[in-house]
Amino acid sequence: MDDRVQLYVCENCGRSIHEGEKYQPADDANFCEEHAATLADILAFWEGDVADQSGDAYWPDEFESLEDAQEHVAELRERVARDGADFKPLREA
Structure with a gap:
């Protein structure tokens, strides 16, 4: 048990x-x-979401402005370059 x-x-x-x-x-x-999700998965999601012009984007729920969302995407790109696309950002429960 x-x-x-x-x-x-x-x-x-x-x-x-x-x-x-x-x-x-x-x-x-x-x-x-x-x-x-891998960093590549997360980056792909946010790149697509920030580019979404349909009004269905999630970034307004997560960020104060489009510029903040774009900055997050830039930080994710840097992290992919540093840690690798297959890296999974995990926490310990």
């Missing part, structure tokens, strides 16, 4: 995430290490 306390559940696979395990938070969702 597993007596560890479940802190989160992976949004993708439903696996329990326990204290001490690596995971990735994303707004109201959490992902296990296997299903966490």
